[in-house]
Amino acid sequence: xxxxxxxxxxxxxxxxxxxxxxxxxxxxxxxxxxxxxxxxxxxxxxxxxxxxxxxxxxx
Amino acid sequence: xxxxxxxxxxxxxxxxxxxxxxxxxxxxxxxxxxxxxxxxxxxxxxxxxxxxxxxxxxxxxxxxxxxxxxxxxxxxxxxxxxxxxxxxxxxxxxxxxxxxxxxxxxxxxxxxxxxxxxxxxxxxxxxxxxxxxxxxxxxxxxxxxxxxxxxxxxxxxxxxxxxxxxxxxxxxxxxxxxxxxxxxxxxxxxxxxxxxxxxxxxxxxxxxxxxxxxxxxxxxxxxxxxxxxxxxxxxxxxxxxxxxxxxxxxxxxxxxxxxxxxxxxxxxxxxxxxxxxxxxxxxxxxxxxxxxxxxxxxxxxxxxxxxxxxxxxxxxxxxxxxxxxxxxxxxxxxxxxxxxxxxxxxxxxxxxxxxxxxxxxxxxxxxxxxx
Numbered sequence: 054x055x056x057x058x059x060x061x062x063x064x065x066x067x068x069x070x071x072x073x074x075x076x077x078x079x080x081x082x083x084x085x086x087x088x089x090x091x092x093x094x095x096x097x098x099x100x101x102x103x104x105x106x107x108x109x110x111x112x
Numbered sequence: 113x114x115x116x117x118x119x120x121x122x123x124x125x126x127x128x129x130x131x132x133x134x135x136x137x138x139x140x141x142x143x144x145x146x147x148x149x150x151x152x153x154x155x156x157x158x159x160x161x162x163x164x165x166x167x168x169x170x171x172x173x174x175x176x177x178x179x180x181x182x183x184x185x186x187x188x189x190x191x192x193x194x195x196x197x198x199x200x201x202x203x204x205x206x207x208x209x210x211x212x213x214x215x216x217x218x219x220x221x222x223x224x225x226x227x228x229x230x231x232x233x234x235x236x237x238x239x240x241x242x243x244x245x246x247x248x249x250x251x252x253x254x255x256x257x258x259x260x261x262x263x264x265x266x267x268x269x270x271x272x273x274x275x276x277x278x279x280x281x282x283x284x285x286x287x288x289x290x291x292x293x294x295x296x297x298x299x300x301x302x303x304x305x306x307x308x309x310x311x312x313x314x315x316x317x318x319x320x321x322x323x324x325x326x327x328x329x330x331x332x333x334x335x336x337x338x339x340x341x342x343x344x345x346x347x348x349x350x351x352x353x354x355x356x357x358x359x360x361x362x363x364x365x366x367x368x369x370x371x372x373x374x375x376x377x378x379x380x381x382x383x384x385x386x387x388x389x390x391x392x393x394x395x396x397x398x399x400x401x402x403x404x405x406x407x408x409x410x411x412x413x414x415x416x417x418x419x420x421x422x423x424x425x426x427x428x429x430x431x432x433x434x435x436x437x438x439x440x441x442x443x444x445x446x447x448x449x450x451x452x453x454x455x456x457x458x459x460x461x462x463x464x465x466x467x468x469x470x471x472x473x474x475x476x477x478x479x480x481x482x483x
Contacts, residue, residue, distance in 0.1 A: 064309055064440060086356035087310055087481040088321055105449070106310050106480055108440035 062108040068092065072099030081106060148278045155278075155285050159269050162288050166262040169299045173258055174199065177251045180306050185237045185244065194236060198229065198252055199259050219409040243308060246335075246358040250305045250479070254298045261295055297435040304440040308356060310480040312436040312445050316382040319452050320352040320474025321483035329483060333365030337483060343457065345466035349376060355478035363404065363473050364413030375421055376471040378464055379414070380456060383475035384437050384445075385429035394444035395431045396455055403427035404475045414473075426463065428455055 064081035075096050084091075090100040143150070181191055203225060206217040226249070233248050234240055240248075265284065272281040304311050310318065324339045327350075332338040338351045349370055353361025370376070383403040387393060402414045402425050418425050430448055460470055 062440060064304075064307070065443075067446075081307070081309065083307065085480075086308060087314075087318060088325060089356075089482060105446040106441065107443045107446040108304075108309075109443055 060110050060112055062110045064106065064108050066103055067105040067107070068101040069104045070094040070097065070099045070101050073097045075101075077101065149276065152272070152276065152278045152281060155281050156269065156273060159265070159281065159284060159288055162292055163262065163266050163269055165292065166258065166265060166295055169295050170255070170258045170262045173255050173299055173302055176302050176306075177255050180251065181248070186239060187237050189236070191236050194232070195252070198232070199256055201225075201256065215409055215412045218407060222407060222409065242335075243357050247305055247308060247479075250358045250477075251302065254301060254305070258295060258298055261291055265291060294434060297438050300435070301438045305358060305479065308358070308480050310441045310446075311438055311477060312432045312441050313384045313438060313476040314441060314478055314481050315384050315430045315445055315449065315452070316474040316476040317352045317355060317478035317483075318446075318474070318481045319382050319449050319456070320350050320472055321355060321478070321481050322449065322453070323348075323472070324350050324352070324483040332369045333362040335359045336361035336363060336366040338366055338370060339483075343460060343470075346460065346464055347374075347469040348460075349374075349469065349471040350474070351471060352474035352483060353476075353478040355482040356480050358477060358479035360406065360410075360475070360477050362410065363475060364410040364417075367414055367417055367471070367473070370471060371417055371421065374469060376423060377468040378460075379418055379423055379425045379471045379473065380428060380459060381414075381425060381473045381475055382428045382452060382456065383430075384432055386437065387431035387433055391431050393432050393436060394442070394448050396448065396452055397429050397431060398455065398459065399427045399429070401425055401427055403429050404473075424463075426459060428452060428459065 065078055066081045066085045068077045068079070069075070070077075071090070071094075073094060073096050075094055077095075085103055085106060087103050087106055090102040092101045093099070094101050178192055178195065181187070181195065185191075203221065206214055206221065208214055229249060229252065230245065233245060233252075237244075265288065268280065268284045272278070272284070301311065303309075323341065324337075327339040327341050329337045329339050331354075332351055335354045335357060336351065337354045338349060341348045341350065351363060351366045351370065353359045353363075367379075381403040383405070385397065385403065387395070402411045402418075404411045404414065414425070417423075430445060430452060432442075432445060436442055436445065456472065464470055
């Protein structure tokens with residue numbers, strides 16, 4: 054999370070399950086990087102892969 | 113002589129034109145003799161405020177950097193003094209009176225500087241990973257650049273003031289909005305670099321990195337990887353910087369290695385590109401030529417090899433502002449990855465035939481993006 058003048062940017066991580074293609078979005082955790090797969094899918098036994106990491110800025 | 117107000121009012125009433133003449137002429141005389149000085153005071157006040165901001169940015173990023181080092185890394189000795197000395201390092205560019213062979217000289221100079229900094233940082237900390245090392249190099253570069261901006265702007269400002277030289281402050285007045293734009297972007301890039309998050313410039317490596325998934329990767333050059341795959345009866349060579357390190361790799365050297373293996377029929381470079389004012393952010397543009405920024409040595413190498421071998425180069429870029437390019441990747445840019453990939457496949461279909469070989473280079477800083 055970074056703060057510029059009157060602006061707040063929150064970083065999110067998008068994940069996709071390799072098996073059931075479930076999409077998930079959560080806040081960025083330290084150590085996340087795009088195309089890494091560290092978490093398990095909540096719906097099946099598949100692995101979730103990080104597909105995007107991006108910032109959303111709010112005024 | 114006593115001043116008589118009633119007489120003065122009577123005189124004004126009789127000779128209003130004389131008074132008005134004095135009222136008009138006085139400012140004209142002031143502006144003729146002191147106009148430049150007044151303009152200098154107004155302009156320099158604005159510039160002074162910006163210099164103050166630059167000083168503040170330099171101090172805050174320096175503090176941020178040193179705190180990051182202290183809190184996240186295990187130093188062998190106190191790193192503050194040594195790192196502090198790095199902020200003042202300068203680079204003397206080669207003589208360009210005879211430009212023949214200057215590229216290799218610049219290349220040597222830049223590489224030597226990188227190697228020196230890398231070795232020095234490595235020697236200061238124990239168990240430093242390549243990702244952390246690359247992050248430190250990027251952070252150091254940001255602080256050094258901000259310090260340079262501050263010092264140079266202050267130098268011009270103080271020289272102009274000292275010599276009461278208004279023309280000297282004019283170029284500074286014109287340049288300061290651009291300097292401030294870059295300074296703000298650099299300052300705001302710090303959190304993304306510290307956290308190892310992708311920046312706008314990472315879009316090229318992100319697209320090529322996705323194409324490299326589940327394929328064997330080989331080293332092409334220092335901090336640069338390449339893979340082989342196929343697409344609709346065509347052979348695809350993929351090249352990018354090695355992620356998730358905060359590096360742009362050495363695509364020029366990588367291209368050299370690939371061409372010694374097999375000559376591609378087409379090179380397509382995917383990169384982030386600075387948008388023009390009025391253009392939409394995250395819009396895709398296609399063109400010709402080597403899409404790669406930096407000091408120019410990598411572009412020179414790629415152009416040199418492709419010219420010698422008669423290989424056409426096509427460019428596919430994602431437009432963004434300078435701020436977006438070096439700070440945390442925006443959702444709009446991240447969402448464009450699939451569209452760019454579709455454009456890339458379309459470009460391959462339109463410009464090559466089956467059996468041909470295409471080299472796709474994902475250009476940019478691959479921080480937070482693996483492959």
